[in-house]
Amino acid sequence: LHYLHFFICGNLKYCSMPTPYLIVKPERTAVFIGETVTLTCEIETRENTEWTYSWFKDETAVQPSTNHNVYTFKAKSGDSAAFTCKGTPSTTDSITTEPSNTVSLSVSGECSEERQSGKPDYPSSSSQEYIISSVTDYDRGEYSCSGTVRGTSLESHISSKPKPVLIITPNQLFSGERVTFKCVIQGGGGQINSPYSWYKQGDPVSPYRSSQEYIISSVTGSHSGEYSCSVTVRGISLESQISSAVTLTVFGECDQSL
Numbered sequence: 001l002h003y004l005h006f007f008i009c010g011n012l013k014y015c016s017m018p019t020p021y022l023i024v025k026p027e028r029t030a031v032f033i034g035e036t037v038t039l040t041c042e043i044e045t046r047e048n049t050e051w052t053y054s055w056f057k058d059e060t061a062v063q064p065s066t067n068h069n070v071y072t073f074k075a076k077s078g079d080s081a082a083f084t085c086k087g088t089p090s091t092t093d094s095i096t097t098e099p100s101n102t103v104s105l106s107v108s109g110e111c112s113e114e115r116q117s118g119k120p121d122y123p124s125s126s127s128q129e130y131i132i133s134s135v136t137d138y139d140r141g142e143y144s145c146s147g148t149v150r151g152t153s154l155e156s157h158i159s160s161k162p163k164p165v166l167i168i169t170p171n172q173l174f175s176g177e178r179v180t181f182k183c184v185i186q187g188g189g190g191q192i193n194s195p196y197s198w199y200k201q202g203d204p205v206s207p208y209r210s211s212q213e214y215i216i217s218s219v220t221g222s223h224s225g226e227y228s229c230s231v232t233v234r235g236i237s238l239e240s241q242i243s244s245a246v247t248l249t250v251f252g253e254c255d256q257s258l
Contacts, residue, residue, distance in 0.1 A: 040069060083102070166243040168182075175220050177218070
């Protein structure tokens with residue numbers, strides 16, 4: 001059976017279509033007017049098929065379809081909205097994927113030069129607490145912290161735990177087919193050479209693995225269920241949150257009489 005990206009199986013039924021995953025940079029949904037926002041529409045399939053990408057703001061197309069999976073724009077006040085993307089394989093112009101996950105942006109007043117330069121917003125302190133006695137709109141945003149151990153040059157990493165995203169390719173398939181699980185941390189610069197953990201219905205399903213991919217070469221009905229993952233970053237013993245669960249559905253054997 002030759003796999004098309006909409007997987008035509010017995011009786012010409014559509015077995016599955018990949019679901020896009022939308023990634024936003026900067027890695028936060030609260031941005032300032034004038035900041036550059038980059039949306040990346042990722043579609044993982046088994047074949048090197050070209051895709052045409054469509055972008056939507058509050059379910060309305062924001063620009064003509066393109067073969068580039070990256071959409072970049074300068075944030076404006078009117079960009080406080082919900083963004084999604086879809087993909088259309090080059091083999092057809094009549095069938096598209098389901099909408100991706102939604103990225104909801106909140107756009108507020110202009111960012112200061114100090115914040116744009118990446119410098120710390122607040123001075124170092126010997127106290128583990130930092131208090132803002134009277135907040136202003138300038139103080140809106142996401143916070144992190146670091147600490148330096150006295151007498152050493154060891155500086156800790158930011159305090160917040162990253163939350164990975166689990167991508168299952170494909171997430172609907174037939175018994176005997178191969179499935180790939182991929183655990184992705186946004187902004188991680190690709191694969192992190194650290195132990196990954198995999199869970200089904202909240203229970204571990206395999207030992208720690210150094211690869212961000214977990215492959216089942218021949219699935220059965222018993223593999224259906226909800227899966228999630230986590231990763232521990234080596235060197236700083238920072239364990240991520242557990243990803244949101246993603247459902248894998250395994251059908252009976254595919255009719256390969258075509």
